[in-house]
Amino acid sequence: MLTLSRRAFTFGLPVTSAAVAYGPSSRAASAQGQTSSTPQQGAHAKPLPPAAQFKVGRFTITALADGYADMPFGYFPGRSAQQVEEMANAMAATKPGGIRFVFNQYLVDDGERLILIDTGPAGTLGKTGHLPSAMEAIGVRPDSIDAVIVTHMHQDHMGGLVAGGRQNFPKAEVYVDRRDVAYWTDPAKRASAPDYLKASFDISAEMMRLYPKLQQTDGERQITRGVSIVDLTGHTPGHIGVRIEDGGQSLIMVSDMLFPVVHPAATDINFVFEQDREAAKAMRAKFFPRAAEEKVLIAATHMPFPGLGRIMSDGGKMRWMTAEWAYQD
Numbered sequence: 214m215l216t217l218s219r220r221a222f223t224f225g226l227p228v229t230s231a232a233v234a235y236g237p238s239s240r241a242a243s244a245q246g247q248t249s250s251t252p253q254q255g256a257h258a259k260p261l262p263p264a265a266q267f268k269v270g271r272f273t274i275t276a277l278a279d280g281y282a283d284m285p286f287g288y289f290p291g292r293s294a295q296q297v298e299e300m301a302n303a304m305a306a307t308k309p310g311g312i313r314f315v316f317n318q319y320l321v322d323d324g325e326r327l328i329l330i331d332t333g334p335a336g337t338l339g340k341t342g343h344l345p346s347a348m349e350a351i352g353v354r355p356d357s358i359d360a361v362i363v364t365h366m367h368q369d370h371m372g373g374l375v376a377g378g379r380q381n382f383p384k385a386e387v388y389v390d391r392r393d394v395a396y397w398t399d400p401a402k403r404a405s406a407p408d409y410l411k412a413s414f415d416i417s418a419e420m421m422r423l424y425p426k427l428q429q430t431d432g433e434r435q436i437t438r439g440v441s442i443v444d445l446t447g448h449t450p451g452h453i454g455v456r457i458e459d460g461g462q463s464l465i466m467v468s469d470m471l472f473p474v475v476h477p478a479a480t481d482i483n484f485v486f487e488q489d490r491e492a493a494k495a496m497r498a499k500f501f502p503r504a505a506e507e508k509v510l511i512a513a514t515h516m517p518f519p520g521l522g523r524i525m526s527d528g529g530k531m532r533w534m535t536a537e538w539a540y541q542d
């Protein structure tokens with residue numbers, strides 16, 4: 214059997230002197246306290262916050278990440294933990310903690326206004342809290358954000374609005390669906406919710422307190438020319454997406470319509486945060502085939518950074534195809 218391990222590559226490919234000098238063996242030597250001529254490399258290098266910039270018509274969109282969290286295989290109702298682990302293994306996507314969820318945010322610039330879609334968990338989950346430094350790295354200050362669209366009121370999408378008990382986007386108009394506001398501010402719903410959802414109720418209360426002018430939206434609606442809310446109810450009652458359209462190009466940010474590994478291959482696999490599993494399943498069953506038919510460009514919060522791709526039908530089986538974001542011309 215052909216094995217493409219690193220060892221096989223080492224034996225199979227010509228090795229240049231540069232590769233020997235800067236390869237793994239020289240790093241191992243420096244880790245042992247021996248001399249190294251490349252102090253900026255490897256473990257010594259400061260990681261760059263990921264940022265991916267792409268165009269949709271006149272819009273410049275920048276994907277930024279707040280970080281990531283690994284979700285245990287048992288968090289996906291509809292399949293057993295073992296079945297989900299097998300799916301992850303088949304895709305070489307198994308992480309020590311399960312399936313890795315990235316928290317992608319999208320900054321939309323139309324030349325006049327800056328609109329941020331979602332704000333990440335901001336340290337309330339996994340290894341997160343990096344959105345402020347990612348924004349700083351591209352020279353965008355929180356007070357230059359004109360609007361924040363919150364796709365739904367789960368902690369991993371709105372934590373950044375209120376982290377530290379502050380109004381972190383002081384000049385932003387905040388948009389959130391009315392059905393989610395009703396649900397996540399209802400004391401009776403909080404009382405009957407499982408513990409792992411309590412943080413979302415608490416952060417929702419904080420958001421309502423810190424952003425009293427928050428605008429509650431009802432279904433489809435234009436936020437600014439070419440930027441519209443799309444109703445994707447299911448994951449939560451007021452789960453929305455954002456369509457960005459200009460000059461014959463379009464993108465739809467679908468938030469939690471898709472989770473890595475399990476979607477879009479199946480529509481009958483949920484995530485544990487979904488209270489109405491039938492509603493979430495129904496929306497996926499409707500959306501996946503339509504997105505495949507239209508080959509629409511999708512941005513999804515938890516897919517591998519920058520979360521850009523398309524749903525493709527491969528003989529009726531739905532697959533995720535990552536889309537290019539650089540060198541688009």
Ligand SMILES: [Zn+2]
Pocket residue numbers: 367369370469514515
């Ligand atoms: Zn989410």
